[in-house]
Amino acid sequence: MASTTDDVTLRTELPAARPAPTRTGYADHREDAAVIDDDAQAVLVARELAVEFAAGAAERDAERRAPVAELARLSASGLLGITVPAVYGGADVAAQTLAEVVRLLASADPNIAQIPQSHFTYVNVLRQQGSDEQQRFFFAEILAGRRFGNAQSEAGTRHVQDYRTRLTADGGGFLLTGVKHYSTGALFADWIPVLARGDDEKLYVAYVPAGAPGMTIRDDWTGMGQRTTASGTVELDRVRVPADRVVPHHLTFTGPQLHGAYSQLVHTAIDAGIARAALDEAGEFVRTRTRPWAESGVDRAADDPLLIQRFGELAVQVRATEALLVDAARAIDTARAALTEDSAAAASIAVAVAKAFADGTAIEVTSALFEVGGTRSSLDPLNLHRHWRNARTHTLHDPVRWKLQHIGRYVLNGTRPPRHGLI
Incomplete structure (x- = not known):
């Protein structure tokens, strides 16, 4: 047509x-x-x-x-x-x-x-x-x-x-x-x-x-x-x-290469960005639109000690994700400066670690947005569920379970990851 x-x-x-x-x-x-x-x-x-x-x-x-x-x-x-x-x-x-x-x-x-x-x-x-x-x-x-x-x-x-x-x-x-x-x-x-x-x-x-x-x-x-x-x-x-x-x-895969690590780094950054956006929007929603739970004894939901605890946990995950993203990127930069089988493997593993952690963070934080925001946060016109939908869809790009396999083999036995575009 x-x-x-x-x-x-x-x-x-x-x-x-x-x-x-x-x-x-x-x-x-x-x-x-x-x-x-x-x-x-x-x-x-x-x-x-x-x-x-x-x-x-x-x-x-x-x-x-x-x-x-x-x-x-x-x-x-x-x-x-x-x-x-x-x-x-x-x-x-x-x-x-x-x-x-x-x-x-x-x-x-x-x-x-x-x-x-x-x-x-x-x-x-x-x-x-x-x-x-x-x-x-x-x-x-x-x-x-x-x-x-x-x-x-x-x-x-x-x-x-x-x-x-x-x-x-x-x-x-x-x-x-x-x-x-x-x-x-x-x-x-x-x-x-x-x-x-x-x-x-x-x-x-x-x-x-x-x-x-x-x-x-x-x-x-x-x-x-x-x-x-x-x-x-x-x-x-x-x-x-x-x-x-x-x-x-x-020819890219006939020797040490960073093609996969480079591509996966960008995917990791996307997950990290989704997680940060969801955390920020959850905080704004709780401060401005969420009522305190009756048993909390506070006038504002943002003063509820249980919500404060949960936001602290989520913030740790998001900041850890962002730190791992930086660490992975630095590993790529280090390998680019002196590319060998060992430096390429180290970079790929660093990116795999960051991606595996970012996947879980993005999914948990985008889901927790509703946990902390309450029923009102699920209303369709607000479209807060876009964060979870985006995270859940994007993290399906390639399976974390295989990244964990390669990480484990590398840490335990020194086995370098395979040369392909997915790690």
């Missing part, structure tokens, strides 16, 4: 049993973005944008309305270019800075924070395996405010790393054929990196422009949380890709 780019509102209800709408995307024509100079500026800009984005987050979620204007602001701000290497004009910020930028955005609206998660991941793919020509072209695109989406995950395969999408040689280029699900950011992207297997069965990333003939983006994401990430379906029907738009991603 044809669509137009001026229809920028996602569905406001779960779809009935009918074909999902097809859209070419919401990528817009922009003036060149600002270029951020250093780490401090990146954090300052993120903090300012977070204030803006928080104002409409609950309403966007309730209406399932795409954050089109907000993403345009994000692109124009220069934040999408902060990981571009300095030699190509970027700020090349530390992993610790990227984590803080994402955490701040997630504390305002985790949907907006998750949309560029793949953007930063696939900028990193170019850093690792892109040719000088590819890096010059794409890093210039990024610094101009262009956005990367993703077309990576597939449904109905044997497991999450069983990729069936094919990149077939054809003349001087390639043809892409397959179906991708959970394609967060694709609907809003200028370029869509597609993970596919080549004729040699190895993994490649093809960078495909939005609107390429044969590529269809479906807005059919119906998750209960992260509702405005538009994490729908990308269909590829013999999409032609020039050879200079294909990167040999399989």
